[in-house]
Amino acid sequence: MPEVSLERAINGPSQLTEKRPYDYLIVGAGFAGSVIAERLAAGLGNHVLLVDRREHIAGNAFDHLDAAGVMVHRYGPHIFHTNAQRIVDYLSRFTEWRPYEHRVLARVDEHLVPIPINLTTLNTLYGLSMTRADAEIFLAERAEPVAAIRTSEDVVINQIGRELYEKFFRGYTRKQWGLDPSDLDKSVTSRVPTRTNEDDRYFTDSFQMMPLNGYTHMFERMLDHPRIDVLLGTDFADVRNRMDYKQLIYCGPIDEYFDFCFGRLPYRSLRFQHETLQEAQFQPVAVVNYPVQSVPYTRITEYKHLTGQEHPLTSISYEFPCADGDPYYPIPRPENAELYKRYKALADETPGVMFLGRLGTYKYYNMDQVVGQALALYQRIAQEAGVEVMDRAVETE
Numbered sequence: 001m002p003e004v005s006l007e008r009a010i011n012g013p014s015q016l017t018e019k020r021p022y023d024y025l026i027v028g029a030g031f032a033g034s035v036i037a038e039r040l041a042a043g044l045g046n047h048v049l050l051v052d053r054r055e056h057i058a059g060n061a062f063d064h065l066d067a068a069g070v071m072v073h074r075y076g077p078h079i080f081h082t083n084a085q086r087i088v089d090y091l092s093r094f095t096e097w098r099p100y101e102h103r104v105l106a107r108v109d110e111h112l113v114p115i116p117i118n119l120t121t122l123n124t125l126y127g128l129s130m131t132r133a134d135a136e137i138f139l140a141e142r143a144e145p146v147a148a149i150r151t152s153e154d155v156v157i158n159q160i161g162r163e164l165y166e167k168f169f170r171g172y173t174r175k176q177w178g179l180d181p182s183d184l185d186k187s188v189t190s191r192v193p194t195r196t197n198e199d200d201r202y203f204t205d206s207f208q209m210m211p212l213n214g215y216t217h218m219f220e221r222m223l224d225h226p227r228i229d230v231l232l233g234t235d236f237a238d239v240r241n242r243m244d245y246k247q248l249i250y251c252g253p254i255d256e257y258f259d260f261c262f263g264r265l266p267y268r269s270l271r272f273q274h275e276t277l278q279e280a281q282f283q284p285v286a287v288v289n290y291p292v293q294s295v296p297y298t299r300i301t302e303y304k305h306l307t308g309q310e311h312p313l314t315s316i317s318y319e320f321p322c323a324d325g326d327p328y329y330p331i332p333r334p335e336n337a338e339l340y341k342r343y344k345a346l347a348d349e350t351p352g353v354m355f356l357g358r359l360g361t362y363k364y365y366n367m368d369q370v371v372g373q374a375l376a377l378y379q380r381i382a383q384e385a386g387v388e389v390m391d392r393a394v395e396t397e
């Protein structure tokens with residue numbers, strides 16, 4: 001195994017030897033692993049060792065200053081949104097917030113129009129000046145009712161018809177997932193609504209904001225606890241049999257934990273191309289989508305819109321979906337759900353280990369959902385330990 005090095009740890013290895021044995025070994029320092037680490041240490045007085053194979057904390061939400069000094073998200077744009085007050089309350093212990101409402105434009109034909117499709121989108125694309133009532137009739141005339149909505153194609157065709165489906169959804173989805181929408185669960189395109197008003201926000205959640213000093217800073221504060229040791233650049237395999245711990249919480253891919261014994265769970269990956277440009281602004285909003293299939297990337301993000309940073313230069317990233325690479329997206333379709341169920345059943349009968357997070361439970365979860373899942377696990381553990389959780393911010397709904 002590689003050296004357990006001081007430089008890579010938030011709390012150093014001197015504490016590491018002093019503190020063994022650990023109550024918990026937690027694999028993965030993203031939202032899932034970091035939230036449960038914080039709760040177990042601060043809430044229940046447990047000693048926790050948190051490891052991540054990457055050289056940084058915060059998982060896919062990791063942000064940092066690039067070479068030009070512009071704050072960027074290494075793994076693509078992360079916008080915090082939720083309807084759950086208790087999740088906001090919990091995270092607010094570790095960060096202040098910057099109000100931010102996400103707006104996305106799509107490049108369709110020669111136009112740059114709002115997505116989710118709204119009244120402005122329709123009027124711009126078709127050169128009309130419809131009212132909301134007109135737009136409802138317009139869409140109703142084009143919608144092709146689907147009796148049993150199963151797939152991501154059914155959802156969209158049923159709502160807005162084939163032409164708009166082809167313009168906004170088919171190409172983007174085929175690029176993003178390497179699958180036709182007709183082969184994907186309805187939950188995927190259901191994430192994007194259609195509107196007949198002028199609301200051009202991407203999300204309608206009651207809380208929409210960004211951590212004021214970034215995600216990584218928030219995670220640093222979350223993990224800055226004397227009973228938490230963090231080892232970075234350290235794979236689970238490196239510490240699995242070397243450390244003394246009573247319980248394991250695994251936030252990596254569940255199929256990998258079980259050596260792919262039932263076969264691989266499919267994940268979709270992305271390649272990010274980051275660039276810094278010699279201008280202050282590149283595009284009018286944080287994200288522009290490119291649904292057309294002839295363009296190989298799905299979207300371009302300009303980070304200064306998200307962070308509010310003032311800087312004479314600007315940094316952007318292109319997202320190129322791909323089959324190989326880090327597992328970013330579980331792929332929602334029935335056969336994958338079936339395969340996951342087999343791993344889940346095996347997990348349930350394996351003592352000493354719990355699975356958590358987007359990879360550990362093979363769920364297409366947003367950040368707030370992962371925080372909610374981790375807080376729910378904490379509450380379960382606390383109850384089993386006979387500790388009453390009095391804290392509103394960690395109660396489950």
Ligand code: FAD
Nearest residue numbers: 028030031032053059060076078079236252357358366367
């Ligand atoms: P991760 O963040 O993936 O963390 C898992 C960690 O485990 C990783 O750091 C990994 O290195 C580590 N690990 C895995 N296996 C091992 C091992 N064997 N040994 C050691 N370490 C291991 N959500 C939103 O709410 N809003 C958004 O705008 C948004 N945008 C997104 C954009 C993109 C491109 C992607 C990919 C996701 C986006 N998400 C967004 C989802 C968000 O990233 C996840 O919900 C969240 O990061 C999941 O946290 P996690 O801890 O479960 O997983």
Ligand code: UDP
Nearest residue numbers: 115168169170172173176188189191192289
């Ligand atoms: N989608 C699309 N066109 C768009 C935006 C989204 O077809 O312009 C589809 C696509 O299948 C995508 C899904 O809707 O994967 C969910 O979009 P979301 O923006 O929620 O994806 P994420 O941010 O998770 O990548």
